[in-house]
Amino acid sequence: MIRAENISKYYRLGVLGSGTLKEDVKNWWYRKSPESLSTTSLSRDHIWALKNIHFEVGKGEVVGFIGKNGAGKSTLLKIISRITLPTTGRILGKGRIASLLEVGTGFHLELTGKENIYLNGHIMGMKKKEIDRKFDEIVDFSGVERFLDTPVKRYSSGMYVRLAFAVAAHLDPEILVIDEVLAVGDSEFQKKCLGKMKSVSGEEGKTILFVSHNMQALRSLCDRALILEKGEIIASGAPINVITQYLKSGKEQFLGNDYSLDGFLPGNEFIRVQKVELLPEYLDHHEFIDIRTPLRIRFEFWYDVAEPGDLITGIHLFSFAGEFIFDLPSKRYTLEKGLVRGECLIPGNFLNDGSYYISIVFVRNTTIRLFYLESCLSFDVEDFRDNGSWFGKWAGVVRPDFPVVLTPQLNK
């Protein structure tokens, strides 16, 4: 059980160095004078990393913290972990607490794997007897038993991380504080760790506080989620609602533009684009796009070509990394001068999660490019998984949902 009351924290900005003594003397001097703190340089050089944080976590509850970089998540975890002090407020707690802000803290490169298991275990707060008891299990979990007597500096980075995780996974506190540590390690091992974490919280009734950018992990592990923004808690509640709110607020999507509103239609003498839209067919009333969401693309343009001929439009989809995902042409149309509407449906269960943008090309007589409307739409596809025991990034450009059937065959 943990209760945070009115937690705030400010940090001094800028380089600490040659000026510190002078500044300290100055601060000390100002503190002596009655018109103190807030009026002097303090307000300008300091940033409130956390402001009046209140929350309570019950026994056995799993709570996830979401927020952008710099929102104060890590600062909050550090305060709970007693690594840094709050500027105001207090935290009350009940039960043995352990923090996993990093795996393998204090590993010494010159020492063997075995020595490091003990060293790291003790640093994380385990007693010798406890490690003795779990030693075989830890070694087994790490999968590096053959290298136990080798200094860890000879380990590959993968082995190093596995060993570090193995110790972490066998911590046995009543309250566990976890920072984004699941981002490392290979996917198979990640799966193992999350499975372990899940069993820890579910079966043994542990209280867990954790920070993650992994919406899948949050969704399936947490009982409750909190959003931190600029040092304040702006939402708290059931993970699915909070995650929805977070995804909706945080993204810079560009789901459509009606150019006629500002009077300038992009294009040239042949093509004038009036409107482009992305119309997601949302599921479950959650207004964000996940991999299951069908996406309707609709665009309108003025077509003005005097001579007869045909027109093809092409929809180009790119990932934000710049990979060209597909080039989807329309059929060949012979069109009259006038307003034209194009429409296309990208089905659900087709794109993998990620960020995408769309460009549209207009081509005459299969070879002459009339106009190219570059990156007119952009959107993010969130991940979704029903049964989650694994939360790593799903590989691949597309994410089809074709049935794969296994049928047992009779042996002859």
Place this chain on the structure above:
Amino acid sequence: MDKNGGWQWEITANLGWFRINLKELIQYKDLLLRFVRRDIIASYQQTILGPVWVFLQPLFTTFVYFIIFSRVAKIPTDNIPPVLFYLPGTIIWTYYSDCLTATMYTFVQNAYIFNKVYFPRLIVPLGYVLFHSFRISIQLILFIAVYLFFAIGGKNIHPNADMLLIPVFILITAAFALGCGLIISVYTAKYRDLENILQFVLRLLMFAAPVVYPASLIPAKYKLIFWLNPLTPLIESFRSAFFSHRPLPLFYLGISMATSFLILLLGIALFNRKEIQIMDVI
């Protein structure tokens, strides 16, 4: 339910001055021993001579002193064979200076751990002192071996029962070094300039203590201030326990002990108060 309505721990903005939590320190005993073990193993990894260096270091130093201060500068050694004369001073001084230098970098050297996990920070400097205590124990064995060698050689030396107090002398040295180290560690974390000054101060301090010369060389008018240095009575008593019938300088030993433990208390209080705040400025 206890006094806080069932809550077992509390984190607030301010740490008190005297919140030395012995119970917590004892809980982390395993970590303390593991740190010592780590330092012992790590310090001799990939050295050919390994632990033999613990012996060689004071021997080399003594040899250098012997050449420079005894042969070249011809500073008297109270009629004690020079090698035997220099060893106790070297051992005590090295212990003091090693403990101090190690503990004063507690925050700077361990920031990467302190930034990730909580445990009573005092464990780290305690570990350093224990590590150097392990070394000084080995060096004492070396000293006794050399001593026996000279004794069997029939030199004019007078062992006496004060020898049994050697562990006490070492304990006082440790308290003095740890106390100074803790206080300095809090300030070097913030003002790195101190490190440079301290190297210099340490060197001066060595010559202010009777490491390479006997106390009898000090003129009467400086005697009081010379003996107020906590290290002076410790080194002198160590020598007289092995080499003479002179009574121990009990008065100065008392002052040395009082000063050392006072500084230690001060150091622990300051360290405990600042140990977490420091992480924001390091």
